Amino acid sequence: MVSIRKTHSDVVDAAGRLFAERGYHGTSMRALGKELGLLGSSLYSHVDSKQDLLVEVVEEGARLFETSAEDARTTQGTARDRLAALVTGHVTVVLDHVDVARTFLNEARMLDAEHRDRVLDARDHYERVFRSVLADGVRDGSFRSDIDPKTASIYILSVLNALERMTRPGH
Template sequence: MTRLTRDDIISSAGRRFATYGYHGTSMRDLGDDLGILGSSIYAHVGGKQELLIAVVDRGAAFFAESAQLAKRDGSGALDTLQRLIAGHIDVVLDHRSEARTYLAEVPFLDDADRRSILDARDAYEDVFVGVIEEGIDGGSIGAHNDARLSAIYVLSILNAIDRWYDESGRLTREELATDMYTFVCTGLCRGPR
């Protein structure tokens, strides 16, 4: 019988929250997953809300890290955008529980915590906006686009992935990233590239 760490509990909670939602999960459910009593969780964590914050914070950190990487390594607006898309897909699929909880359960935080998460989300969105503005200025992106709206569209597509994508299906993660990037760049009506 190995003892449990705080991280074990946060991971397990993330999985539950992602599947059943925050309100659909009880401390006893979490305990069952871990093989301990629900009350034993209080040896590691202050309470249920604190668990949600921890999971959501993890999710936010993954996205922030991915954005920094794309900005650092990208050469030019479109290349950075492509990296942002691929990185976002990686986060959603590699850290599905945290990402899903981060995307879905923020409304159930109280004001202060929600504010800080929404700020993080805005900062992440701003990276997309910045790259698109850069592309418009440089001519690689059409000037008719509204950078803010376009960023929202791209993020909408990205955030929806975990609701339908099946990693064991016909489409690899790389193919998905390529297809999405093509769609975002050229839309439906014309040929690729």
């Protein structure tokens, strides 16, 4: 028999894939099971609920971006170096974990209020790292003095978040 027992991690990965592709509400447990060669009901050996799956995927996304930002923030060198680390880190996370990133961006609003608020906090914290590195750069002369860190961080993150859209079929 070639049947391979699936793990908790297999289920979460497949969930990220389908949530990214069809959305949380567009993904049924039966469809998720089929993606893994299982029945929908069999998933409940690995997971307590569908909502828990979304929580896990979104929190993995939060953790990935958080780690990337923390690494960049503590990078040695100028503020310009740290901004470069932030940007390449973000791109790396998105390209290496497309499905998680897409689910994190688009499906977090389907979470219950408590978890959704945690995601908003995480995003806020992430943006503040960009803003503070930009402010450092303006102060130490890395960047032009007429740059407003808040505006610039929004613009940069806008372009970075647009990366995700380009991973959809038919860019």
